[in-house]
Amino acid sequence: MSTPVATPTHPPRQRRKEARPQELIDAALELFAEKGFAATRSEEVAARAGVAKGTLYLYYPSKEELLKAVISQRLSSEIAAVTEYARGYRGSCDSLLREVFTEWWSRVFDSPTSAVFKLVITEVRNFPDIAAFYRGAVVEPATALVGEIVERGIRSGEFRPIDVHGTVMSLVFPMIMLCLHKHSLGACAPATEMMDPHGFIRQHVDIVLHGLRADPSASARGVA
Amino acid sequence: MSTPVATPTHPPRQRRKEARPQELIDAALELFAEKGFAATRSEEVAARAGVAKGTLYLYYPSKEELLKAVISQRLSSEIAAVTEYARGYRGSCDSLLREVFTEWWSRVFDSPTSAVFKLVITEVRNFPDIAAFYRGAVVEPATALVGEIVERGIRSGEFRPIDVHGTVMSLVFPMIMLCLHKHSLGACAPATEMMDPHGFIRQHVDIVLHGLRADPSASARGVA
Amino acid sequence: MSTPVATPTHPPRQRRKEARPQELIDAALELFAEKGFAATRSEEVAARAGVAKGTLYLYYPSKEELLKAVISQRLSSEIAAVTEYARGYRGSCDSLLREVFTEWWSRVFDSPTSAVFKLVITEVRNFPDIAAFYRGAVVEPATALVGEIVERGIRSGEFRPIDVHGTVMSLVFPMIMLCLHKHSLGACAPATEMMDPHGFIRQHVDIVLHGLRADPSASARGVA
Amino acid sequence: MSTPVATPTHPPRQRRKEARPQELIDAALELFAEKGFAATRSEEVAARAGVAKGTLYLYYPSKEELLKAVISQRLSSEIAAVTEYARGYRGSCDSLLREVFTEWWSRVFDSPTSAVFKLVITEVRNFPDIAAFYRGAVVEPATALVGEIVERGIRSGEFRPIDVHGTVMSLVFPMIMLCLHKHSLGACAPATEMMDPHGFIRQHVDIVLHGLRADPSASARGVA
DNA sequence: AATGAATGAGGCTTCATTCAT
DNA sequence: TATGAATGAAGCCTCATTCAT
Numbered sequence: 001m002s003t004p005v006a007t008p009t010h011p012p013r014q015r016r017k018e019a020r021p022q023e024l025i026d027a028a029l030e031l032f033a034e035k036g037f038a039a040t041r042s043e044e045v046a047a048r049a050g051v052a053k054g055t056l057y058l059y060y061p062s063k064e065e066l067l068k069a070v071i072s073q074r075l076s077s078e079i080a081a082v083t084e085y086a087r088g089y090r091g092s093c094d095s096l097l098r099e100v101f102t103e104w105w106s107r108v109f110d111s112p113t114s115a116v117f118k119l120v121i122t123e124v125r126n127f128p129d130i131a132a133f134y135r136g137a138v139v140e141p142a143t144a145l146v147g148e149i150v151e152r153g154i155r156s157g158e159f160r161p162i163d164v165h166g167t168v169m170s171l172v173f174p175m176i177m178l179c180l181h182k183h184s185l186g187a188c189a190p191a192t193e194m195m196d197p198h199g200f201i202r203q204h205v206d207i208v209l210h211g212l213r214a215d216p217s218a219s220a221r222g223v224a
Numbered sequence: 225m226s227t228p229v230a231t232p233t234h235p236p237r238q239r240r241k242e243a244r245p246q247e248l249i250d251a252a253l254e255l256f257a258e259k260g261f262a263a264t265r266s267e268e269v270a271a272r273a274g275v276a277k278g279t280l281y282l283y284y285p286s287k288e289e290l291l292k293a294v295i296s297q298r299l300s301s302e303i304a305a306v307t308e309y310a311r312g313y314r315g316s317c318d319s320l321l322r323e324v325f326t327e328w329w330s331r332v333f334d335s336p337t338s339a340v341f342k343l344v345i346t347e348v349r350n351f352p353d354i355a356a357f358y359r360g361a362v363v364e365p366a367t368a369l370v371g372e373i374v375e376r377g378i379r380s381g382e383f384r385p386i387d388v389h390g391t392v393m394s395l396v397f398p399m400i401m402l403c404l405h406k407h408s409l410g411a412c413a414p415a416t417e418m419m420d421p422h423g424f425i426r427q428h429v430d431i432v433l434h435g436l437r438a439d440p441s442a443s444a445r446g447v448a
Numbered sequence: 449m450s451t452p453v454a455t456p457t458h459p460p461r462q463r464r465k466e467a468r469p470q471e472l473i474d475a476a477l478e479l480f481a482e483k484g485f486a487a488t489r490s491e492e493v494a495a496r497a498g499v500a501k502g503t504l505y506l507y508y509p510s511k512e513e514l515l516k517a518v519i520s521q522r523l524s525s526e527i528a529a530v531t532e533y534a535r536g537y538r539g540s541c542d543s544l545l546r547e548v549f550t551e552w553w554s555r556v557f558d559s560p561t562s563a564v565f566k567l568v569i570t571e572v573r574n575f576p577d578i579a580a581f582y583r584g585a586v587v588e589p590a591t592a593l594v595g596e597i598v599e600r601g602i603r604s605g606e607f608r609p610i611d612v613h614g615t616v617m618s619l620v621f622p623m624i625m626l627c628l629h630k631h632s633l634g635a636c637a638p639a640t641e642m643m644d645p646h647g648f649i650r651q652h653v654d655i656v657l658h659g660l661r662a663d664p665s666a667s668a669r670g671v672a
Numbered sequence: 673m674s675t676p677v678a679t680p681t682h683p684p685r686q687r688r689k690e691a692r693p694q695e696l697i698d699a700a701l702e703l704f705a706e707k708g709f710a711a712t713r714s715e716e717v718a719a720r721a722g723v724a725k726g727t728l729y730l731y732y733p734s735k736e737e738l739l740k741a742v743i744s745q746r747l748s749s750e751i752a753a754v755t756e757y758a759r760g761y762r763g764s765c766d767s768l769l770r771e772v773f774t775e776w777w778s779r780v781f782d783s784p785t786s787a788v789f790k791l792v793i794t795e796v797r798n799f800p801d802i803a804a805f806y807r808g809a810v811v812e813p814a815t816a817l818v819g820e821i822v823e824r825g826i827r828s829g830e831f832r833p834i835d836v837h838g839t840v841m842s843l844v845f846p847m848i849m850l851c852l853h854k855h856s857l858g859a860c861a862p863a864t865e866m867m868d869p870h871g872f873i874r875q876h877v878d879i880v881l882h883g884l885r886a887d888p889s890a891s892a893r894g895v896a
Numbered sequence: 897a898a899t900g901a902a903t904g905a906g907g908c909t910t911c912a913t914t915c916a917t
Numbered sequence: 918t919a920t921g922a923a924t925g926a927a928g929c930c931t932c933a934t935t936c937a938t
Contacts, residue, residue: 013902015937020901034349038262041928052903057930121408122346125258131412139409163427165419170398170428177397180404184345185363188355195389203387204394211435241918266912276920278914287912461923463916468922482797486710489907500924505909569856570794573706579860587857611875613867618846618876625845628852632793633811636803643837651835652842659883689897714933724899726935735933 021059021069023049026112028070033115033183037067037123064127071120071130074113076137081107083145093153094209097171100146105175105201114179121180143168150212159212167212174204245283245293247273250336253294257339257407261291261347288351295344295354298337300361305331307369317377318433321395324370329399329425338403345404367392374436383436391436398428469507469517471497474560477518481563481631485515485571512575519568519578522561524585529555531593541601542657545619548594553623553649562627569628591616598660607660615660622652693731693741695721698784701742705787705855709739709795736799743792743802746785748809753779755817765825766881769843772818777847777873786851793852815840822884831884839884846876 016023027048031040042063046056060066082104089096108114124131146168153159178197251272255264266287270280284290306328313320332338348355370392377383402421464471475496479488490511494504508514530552537544556562572579594616601607626645699720703712714735718728732738754776761768780786796803818840825831850869 011903013935013937015901017901036260036262036346036350038260039350042930043928053929054904054931055902058901061930063929118345121342121404122260124408124412126260126263128412131409134409162431163419163423166424166427167431169401169424170431173398173401174394177393177401180345184348185355185358188348188352195387199387200390200393203390207386207391207394207432207435209435211431211433265910277912278920279918281913282918459924461914461916463922465922484708484710484794484798486708487798490909491907501908502910502925503923506922509909511908566793569790569852570708572856572860574708574711576860579857582857610879611867611871614872614875615879617849617872618879621849622842622845625841625849628793632796633803633806636796636800643835647835648838648841651838655834655839655842655880655883657883659879659881713931725933726899727897729934730897 020051020055024056024059024066025070025073028066029074029112029115029119032067032070033118067123067127068129071116072133072137074116078107078113079138079141083141086145093149093156093158096149097209098205100149101171101175101201101205105198109179109182109197115183117176117179118183142172146171153212157214160214162212171205171208175201244275248280248283248290249294249297252290253298253336253339253343256291256294257342291347291351292353295340296357296361298340302331302337303362303365307365310369317373317380317382320373321370321433322429324373325395325399325425325429329422333403333406333421339407341400341403342407366396370395377436381438384438386436394432395429399425468499468503472504472507472514473518473521476514477522477560477563477567480515480518481566515571515575516577519564520581520585522564526555526561527586527589531589534593541597541604541606544597545657546653548597549619549623549649549653553646557627557630557645563631565624565627566631594619601660605662608662610660618656619653623649692723696728696731696738697742697745700738701746701784701787701791704739704742705790739795739799740801743788744805744809746788750779750785751810751813755813758817765821765828765830768821769881770877772821773843773847773873773877777870781851781854781869787855789848789851790855814844818843825884829886832886834884843877843880847873
């Protein structure tokens with residue numbers, strides 16, 4: 001029995017102009033990825049960010065603009081970071097690819113960024129702006145980065161000659177799928193949690209790189 | 225593949241009511257996959273199926289029941305067909321897996337079924353019923369089918385010892401990703417259409433099976 | 449004590465597709481003129497027209513379009529009718545003007561049309577479309593009609609030479625003011641109802657026409 | 673009419689708080705007359721007065737109180753001034769009326785006061801307080817002032833016997849209409865600006881007074 | 897006294913669903 | 918059985934007002 005108060009107690013107002021945009025984006029990413037953009041009410045986003053309905057609109061002029069901010073904010077920085085990471089690496093393409101994917105995976109899977117993939121898959125068709133942005137800021141740089149390494153490996157004879165773009169997708173697609181899974185079926189209650197995702201990715205990269213290796217006997221024959 | 229003239233086109237006036245449910249499901253799958261469940265108006269579904277708004281409700285009691293019908297209808301039959309296809313196959317696990325995936329892929333990618341994956345990814349979290357159904361009717365049988373073949377390959381020494389479940393995912397995930405892509409980014413206008421999907425899948429399965437082989441030189445011998 | 453009914457009794461639905469638009473326009477005119485466009489809730493309009501909120505939007509796509517329909521619907525027809533009425537009249541300009549204004553006034557003042565003037569005055573600045581329409585469909589034809597009669601009277605020597613456009617306004621403005629008054633101060637409760645409006649207009653036209661007459665002595669001198 | 677350089681412009685930093693209420697009222701009158709009370713945001717009023725949103729509420733407890741202040745502030749003083757002006761005038765009623773209306777018109781039309789009429793017309797029905805105030809402080813004194821002059825003219829034989837109240841309206845209504853016009857249609861862009869308003873009013877008063885004269889030939893003699 | 901971030905009631909509009917025809 | 922007019926709950930967004938700074 002708490003002391004009954006007649007006056008409707010307003011939650012204490014906080015002025016936090018600087019922090020709000022990020023808090024709203026974080027809340028929105030969670031909810032949009034969980035329920036979809038259309039099924040998320042803007043009031044829910046505000047509530048999860050700890051503000052009132054109207055406050056959201058002080059920072060983003062509409063729910064749609066919020067969506068665009070959510071998507072553009074997370075991804076570009078990750079790609080840039082990994083590209084930087086790969087620059088100037090010395091060693092075999094095999095080990096560089098292992099490094100790159102391990103790095104990327106560690107940044108993405110356990111972070112909220114993993115949810116962005118679901119959001120993009122789900123919403124591009126409704127918001128063409130997003131398609132253009134995602135292609136230019138994510139798909140192209142990432143494809144270029146990995147594609148160049150694979151290409152180098154083929155030219156050096158480390159990998160057998162094979163379609164480069166397809167190889168990139170063979171490497172990357174399962175990682176994205178795992179992100180999607182995490183935010184869809186994987187988030188549904190009574191799941192026998194599918195193996196350790198980090199272990200899976202390590203094994204997946206290993207299998208693919210194994211499958212890329214130039215056939216030693218063939219190359220032996222070719223060299224001989 | 226198309227039967228040019230023979231299809232018995234029923235005159236539109238006497239389209240019999242037995243065809244309606246399937247027409248509604250087809251229309252709904254297209255639209256739900258394109259725009260998402262929440263963003264699709266039930267009137268649009270009716271319109272695409274060629275009936276009036278009210279008619280939809282004579283066949284499905286609510287938009288949500290329609291969604292469940294859409295998802296449950298397409299997938300179970302495919303899995304059953306492929307399982308049947310694999311039963312009693314004689315030959316190497318490598319070639320069986322190539323057969324199975326080729327068969328499955330040819331059934332799924334170019335058919336409306338490819339859209340179901342996007343729908344499931346998008347909507348499971350909002351409709352827990354769907355998660356249960358999808359796990360039981362799709363994930364488990366499919367995983368079991370492929371997993372058993374891989375396991376057999378390992379036991380027979382054809383494949384190197386490796387985590388089975390992970391291997392299944394390495395094989396399957398890119399195929400699902402390609403279905404998702406087809407209905408999201410891939411459907412957005414100015415796309416350099418990513419390679420031929422059938423070619424990609426053939427190469428992907430090849431790379432992975434290559435990476436699974438117990439002894440490269442042995443396989444080289446086998447191939448040679 | 450009426451029989452209590454548990455089920456929420458829905459008012460009987462009526463299908464009246466043909467009659468709705470006019471009913472909605474009539475309701476909207478009353479309310480917009482009474483409270484102003486911005487202060488009228490679209491639900492009130494619907495309620496006064498005897499339909500539910502959503503029904504309004506089956507006939508007009510937005511509150512603003514409803515406003516435009518309200519304004520354009522009433523006025524054009526009145527002007528046309530009066531112009532028709534004046535065509536082919538034979539007699540003095542003085543008596544023609546009396547006829548025209550009596551006719552116009554009898555059509556407008558006691559009908560809902562009187563409210564349109566308030567609406568136009570109030571809302572033109574917010575909706576430039578309305579200004580263009582009103583000028584073209586009302587101001588210009590009406591000014592032309594009356595102006596031509598006055599001009600004829602001047603040329604024939606029946607009226608003294610005087611600015612024509614100003615004269616038209618001297619005649620018309622009090623009539624419009626009376627319409628405005630009827631829907632503003634005049635509608636506020638404890639009013640000593642200002643004289644009979646019809647009597648006032650008759651006297652006003654009489655005074656102005658009196659004031660327009662060519663000075664008999666002057667013209668006598670001029671003629672002599 | 674403008675005093676070019678002499679106006680003591682206060683440095684904006686030390687604009688003293690005594691000026692604020694008038695600045696707010698001026699800003700509010702402009703905006704309320706332009707867009708209507710309901711369609712004007714209180715933040716706009718504050719901005720036009722050069723203060724922040726919150727500051728408005730330090731001077732007026734609500735938007736509605738601000739409206740009442742706007743209306744009551746402007747008009748009473750004008751009436752008083754003109755009444756004073758008319759008191760003790762010696763000469764014909766005809767010339768007194770010309771004087772009075774010229775004086776009143778020169779005070780009102782080119783000043784912000786002209787906007788008050790639109791505001792009253794628009795908002796009385798929503799705010800009954802305003803009706804009472806306006807009747808008592810404006811309509812009655814003004815009617816009384818003009819009515820008495822007309823009455824005197826009739827009793828003295830200068831004007832023909834005619835309904836006094838109606839005559840007052842015949843004189844005054846076009847002036848108010850012109851004020852309304854200035855703030856509605858007249859403010860909409862591509863207007864062939866209707867004649868000079870001052871010229872129009874002079875002619876209008878002339879026509880009406882002409883129409884009031886007891887005997888045209890007598891007046892002809894007077895003029896001649 | 898002044899500011900402007902924050903609040904939340906309230907209005908416009910959409911759309912799943914119902915039901916008279 | 919099929920239709921589509923009608924309904925009203927619910928979501929997006931605005932803005933008068935409050936209050937921490």
